[in-house]
Amino acid sequence: ARLAAKRGDVAETTRYYENALYGLWTGTQVDEERRKVRVELIRFLLDHHQRSGALSEALVLGTESPLDDPGAQTEAGQLLLEAGDAQHAWKHFMRAVALNPNHASALAGAGNAAFQLGNYVEARRYLEAALAESPKLASGAQLLTLTKMILSHDPLEPYLRREERNRRLLADFEQSHRRLQSCLEQQSGKKYDLQALQADAQEMQPELRPKNLQHDPELLRAGMELICKIEQATSVGCADPAELDRALLLVCRKHSGALQ
Numbered sequence: 001a002r003l004a005a006k007r008g009d010v011a012e013t014t015r016y017y018e019n020a021l022y023g024l025w026t027g028t029q030v031d032e033e034r035r036k037v038r039v040e041l042i043r044f045l046l047d048h049h050q051r052s053g054a055l056s057e058a059l060v061l062g063t064e065s066p067l068d069d070p071g072a073q074t075e076a077g078q079l080l081l082e083a084g085d086a087q088h089a090w091k092h093f094m095r096a097v098a099l100n101p102n103h104a105s106a107l108a109g110a111g112n113a114a115f116q117l118g119n120y121v122e123a124r125r126y127l128e129a130a131l132a133e134s135p136k137l138a139s140g141a142q143l144l145t146l147t148k149m150i151l152s153h154d155p156l157e158p159y160l161r162r163e164e165r166n167r168r169l170l171a172d173f174e175q176s177h178r179r180l181q182s183c184l185e186q187q188s189g190k191k192y193d194l195q196a197l198q199a200d201a202q203e204m205q206p207e208l209r210p211k212n213l214q215h216d217p218e219l220l221r222a223g224m225e226l227i228c229k230i231e232q233a234t235s236v237g238c239a240d241p242a243e244l245d246r247a248l249l250l251v252c253r254k255h256s257g258a259l260q
Contacts, residue, residue, distance in 0.1 A: 001041075010048050017041040035064055035072070042079050055083035062092060070096040074106040081109065086116035097126075104134035115143060118254050123147045149247035155224060156255050166213040169223050172248055173208055176230040177201050179245050183238040197230050228252035 001016035077092030111127035
């Protein structure tokens with residue numbers, strides 16, 4: 001399997017690894033040795049963009065990982081996360097954190113899984129805990145920054161005071177409008193769609209005033225719908241978005257059902 005992997009032969013590598021995994025093993029620590037081989041196979045499949053096969057193997061790995069080993073649980077969670085199953089990954093990270101509350105990798109994994117699941121409050125909690133244990137965790141710091149932006153710029157977050165809800169909407173509208181104008185200067189192919197959004201934004205802009213928002217709750221919804229249309233339209237074909245635009249796009253995805 002390892003020789004086939006060096007050649008990049010996905011089918012042969014997978015076949016040899018599977019034959020090894022389901023063959024007869026002898027000696028001590030058989031379960032641990034077999035688990036290591038399965039991890040090799042999963043990493044190979046992920047490296048070769050075989051996510052479906054990697055996910056199937058990662059789910060098996062999860063059932064085989066020792067329940068009392070935070071390192072093994074964290075590894076299973078990380079591989080599941082990379083294979084696209086944040087829900088199962090979250091359970092393994094939680095088990096690892098329960099075994100060792102100071103396990104930085106498990107805490108970071110839990111934060112990442114919560115982020116992928118759209119649970120940004122939990123994501124912030126675990127990412128902050130991970131960085132407290134390991135301040136040099138660069139990827140965790142970047143994800144925490146984005147998470148905080150999402151939480152502080154979501155005008156549809158429950159239990160906000162009306163003034164704060166309106167303030168967020170106005171700030172978000174200004175940001176998305178800047179993004180739209182910048183994109184219009186770069187675009188050529190989709191310019192018609194963007195110009196239509198620009199016309200909508202120019203029409204709505206005079207209406208988006210604190211006094212109007214106080215007396216017309218539907219204006220909040222209409223403003224948020226337009227922000228989301230702009231962020232979605234400019235997410236393709238324009239220059240890389242600013243961090244705040246990435247946050248707004250995720251806010252829109254979070255509320256996509258309510259805004260339809």
